[in-house]
Structure formats: C-alpha cells, structure tokens
Amino acid sequence: MVCHCAYTLLGLKNKQQYDAKTAHLPPEIYKNGLTEEQETKWMAILIAVGRIPFIDWPFLCAKCGCLRPALFGVPDEEWIKYIQIDKRGEVVCRPCFDRIKELIDAGSHP
DSSP: OOOOHHHHHHTTTOTTSOGGGGGTTHHHHHOOOOOHHHHHHHHHHHHOEEEEEEEEOOOOOTOOBBBSSSOOOOHHHHHHHHSSSGTTTSSHHHHHHHHHHHHHTOOOOO
C-alpha cells in the first residue's frame, strides 16, 4: 500500500484536467514521481504536521489464520446464513467458507 497524500496536499491531483489513466495526476508526475522541489515541499509538510507511521497490517482468515487469503465474494444472504454474527466483518478464506457451508448444510457445527 502507498499513501497518496503528497499528491493531494501538493495540489497535484486534478480530476478535471487529468483522467484515471494517470490517477488524475500530470503525466510526468505519474510516470516519474515528485520532482526534487516537490519532494522538498512534501518533506516540509510532513515535518510541520508530524509524520504518522504506516504499518502494513496483513489480514488473516478468521477461521484458519492463513495469511492474506485470496478474496472472494458471495451474496450477502449466503454470508449471513453461514457466517456467525460476530465474524461477519472478518475475512474468511474460500476453503474455510466452503467447509463451514458444508458442515452447516449437513447439520454439523464447524
């Protein structure tokens, strides 16, 4: 993940002037990143407001604990039927979801 604050706070993003192909940035900024002068201004902004640490918090399957499982989608009704209330906001990997569904449909508890 990357923070895009610099582009916004430096006034580089412009949805009227640039399209989504360049993430609404001037093409040279999209291709090459900030100039030295922009980088200096960005560092001054960071020093003035204070830096906020960015930590990558990986997601895990709430059932088996596998790291960064592939995301998948099911209809809301299916999620509600098979995932208990206190886990509905969690990530569940597809194999665990399929196993939970299989056990519930068979009348067993996972």
